[in-house]
Structures are given as C-alpha cells and as structure tokens.
Amino acid sequence: MQTQKLETERLILRKLKLEDENEIFNNWTSDDEVSKYVRWSIHKSIEDTREYLKNVMETYKKEKNAEWGIVLKETNELIGALGCFFNDEENRYEIGYNISRKHWRNGYTTEALKKVMEYLINEEHIKSFICSHAKDNPASGAVMRKAGFKYVKDDTYEKFDKSQKFDCKVYYLEAINLTKRSK
Numbered sequence: 595m596q597t598q599k600l601e602t603e604r605l606i607l608r609k610l611k612l613e614d615e616n617e618i619f620n621n622w623t624s625d626d627e628v629s630k631y632v633r634w635s636i637h638k639s640i641e642d643t644r645e646y647l648k649n650v651m652e653t654y655k656k657e658k659n660a661e662w663g664i665v666l667k668e669t670n671e672l673i674g675a676l677g678c679f680f681n682d683e684e685n686r687y688e689i690g691y692n693i694s695r696k697h698w699r700n701g702y703t704t705e706a707l708k709k710v711m712e713y714l715i716n717e718e719h720i721k722s723f724i725c726s727h728a729k730d731n732p733a734s735g736a737v738m739r740k741a742g743f744k745y746v747k748d749d750t751y752e753k754f755d756k757s758q759k760f761d762c763k764v765y766y767l768e769a770i771n772l773t774k775r776s777k
Contacts, residue, residue, distance in 0.1 A: 686722035
C-alpha cells in the first residue's frame with residue numbers, strides 16, 4: 595500500500611515529514627482533548643512527536659501501512675492525520691484518525707476519510723476494513739457512519755502504552771457494499 599498524495603475540495607492528504615513536528619505537536623499531539631480517546635498518549639514534549647514521526651517514517655516502508663497528514667488547502671496548515679494498517683487479529687485493515695480541536699465540527703475528518711477509503715478501495719483494491727471509537731466519543735462514530743462504516747459490535751481497546759482502556763463501538767466496511775452504493 596502506498597501513501598499517495600490525495601486531494602479533496604478543501605484538503606490535501608500527504609505523507610507526513612520530519613519537518614512537520616512543530617505543527618503536529620502544537621496542533622494536536624499535545625492537546626489532551628484530542629488525545630483523550632485515541633490509542634496514543636498525549637505528547638508531553640516535542641521529543642515525543644519527533645519519536646512518533648520516526649515511527650511514521652518506518653511505517654512508510656511497510657507494505658501494509660499508510661499514513662496521511664491532513665492539510666487545509668486554504669491555509670496550508672497541517673490539521674490532523676489519518677492512518678491505515680493491517681490488523682492481523684481482525685484480518686482487515688484498520689483505520690484511525692485525529693484532527694486538531696480548533697477544526698472539529700467542520701466536516702474535514704469525514705472528507706478526508708471518504709477520500710482515503712475511495713483510494714484504498716479503488717486503487718489499492720482493499721476490501722475489508724475496521725474502525726472503532728470510544729463510546730464516550732460518539733462524534734467519531736458519526737464520521738465512520740458518514741464514510742460508509744456499519745456498526746457490528748461492542749468491544750474494548752487500550753492505549754498503546756496500556757495506560758487506559760475504553761469501551762468502544764466497532765464498525766466494519768466491506769468494499770462490495772461501498773461499490774454497490776456508489777453506482
């Protein structure tokens with residue numbers, strides 16, 4: 595899978611770069627509200643963000659991973675990120691995303707997710723996806739549903755550092771359903 599540059603009406607989706615560290619840290623990774631329900635923990639310093647970016651650079655070398663920065667065309671501001679990786683346990687590709695708090699409720703995340711799903715399905719020919727959100731974060735579920743994901747079960751997930759566990763709602767998207775709907 596490739597992290598190709600993608601565009602929507604309002605957004606550019608592109609690879610993250612090491613030079614993005616300050617924008618990433620200032621716009622979302624250091625924000626306790628943005629990091630509240632995601633799997634990564636809040637970045638307490640720019641070094642945390644630098645380490646995250648080093649991991650992203652390694653991700654770009656892996657066949658079953660992709661990560662996009664979400665950039666506003668109007669201002670060229672990097673406002674979030676959206677990633678995809680293969681979940682061996684579920685045998686499907688998992689999607690995750692976050693966006694800076696000042697850009698919540700503008701439809702940017704939905705716009706980015708729809709474009710990435712279109713790319714993954716039509717260009718990468720991936721058919722099965724999973725996405726989940728903490729039950730206490732229903733806005734994330736709304737983004738998933740708008741992009742075509744369907745609720746399948748309740749479950750739990752943990753932050754990567756095991757510091758917190760969340761009750762969550764799990765959604766699947768089967769590409770065949772998306773293809774049928776778009777015709």
